[in-house]
Amino acid sequence: MLTDVVLDQIAEDLSQQSWSVQTDAIPEEFLIALREQLLHMNQQDFQLAGIGRSQDHMLAPSIRRDKVRWIEGETPAERLWLEWAAHLQRGLNRRLFMGLFSFESHFAHYRPGDFYKKHFDAFRPDGLERGARRELSLVVYLNPDWIDGDGGELVLFDPRSDGEICRIHPQYGTVVVFLSTEVPHEVLPAGRDRYSIAGWFRLNGSLAERPDPPR
Numbered sequence: 001m002l003t004d005v006v007l008d009q010i011a012e013d014l015s016q017q018s019w020s021v022q023t024d025a026i027p028e029e030f031l032i033a034l035r036e037q038l039l040h041m042n043q044q045d046f047q048l049a050g051i052g053r054s055q056d057h058m059l060a061p062s063i064r065r066d067k068v069r070w071i072e073g074e075t076p077a078e079r080l081w082l083e084w085a086a087h088l089q090r091g092l093n094r095r096l097f098m099g100l101f102s103f104e105s106h107f108a109h110y111r112p113g114d115f116y117k118k119h120f121d122a123f124r125p126d127g128l129e130r131g132a133r134r135e136l137s138l139v140v141y142l143n144p145d146w147i148d149g150d151g152g153e154l155v156l157f158d159p160r161s162d163g164e165i166c167r168i169h170p171q172y173g174t175v176v177v178f179l180s181t182e183v184p185h186e187v188l189p190a191g192r193d194r195y196s197i198a199g200w201f202r203l204n205g206s207l208a209e210r211p212d213p214p215r
């Protein structure tokens with residue numbers, strides 16, 4: 001459950017090391033509902049994922065192979081998920097004054113052999129970029145009985161030394177959060193179907209003349 005104790009722990013991890021891994025942060029019944037939905041979803045609802053910011057978004061199968069479906073809150077399971085994410089957002093804003101403003105997320109399916117090469121989820125503003133960049137990344141895994149030989153680990157790297165800092169099995173119920181501009185990461189090739197939800201909290205990008213839509 002996303003208790004105050006878990007929120008305190010995530011906040012402390014984020015402030016000390018820019019990332020946090022939790023194994024008991026999301027209620028079992030949410031996981032069951034999300035996985036049920038995922039397994040019953042039509043594969044045609046999934047689309048090959050792309051890379052790049054929205055204007056120059058492109059498919060790049062040498063970098064990323066997973067298929068995704070955006071979550072819009074259309075089912076009870078999706079609404080539970082969005083409420084849970086909103087609770088996390090409020091909890092972290094209160095503790096760290098992060099200014100997280102909006103949230104977007106998708107289901108992801110990596111088929112056997114699929115991967116996502118090392119990348120950042122967002123880049124620091126360079127003066128040209130305006131507004132609502134991704135600030136905090138969130139991943140939840142929906143794979144019961146994932147074992148060592150199944151691959152598909154998420155590897156986090158130290159941005160300075162480029163050394164590996166953590167390797168996370170995409171095990172059912174594991175939650176990973178990290179600062180989107182601080183932590184390069186990679187998904188190693190999956191040995192079997194690998195299901196997850198990936199989401200991002202954005203900062204508010206309003207300009208006086210152009211209020212930012214929540215998504």
Ligand SMILES: O=C(O)CCC(=O)C(=O)O
Pocket residue numbers: 108116121139153154185186187196198
């Ligand atoms: O599934 C994961 O472990 C991470 C996925 C990821 O890095 C992304 O979608 O940007």
Ligand SMILES: [Fe+2]
Pocket residue numbers: 119120121185
């Ligand atoms: Fe990523």
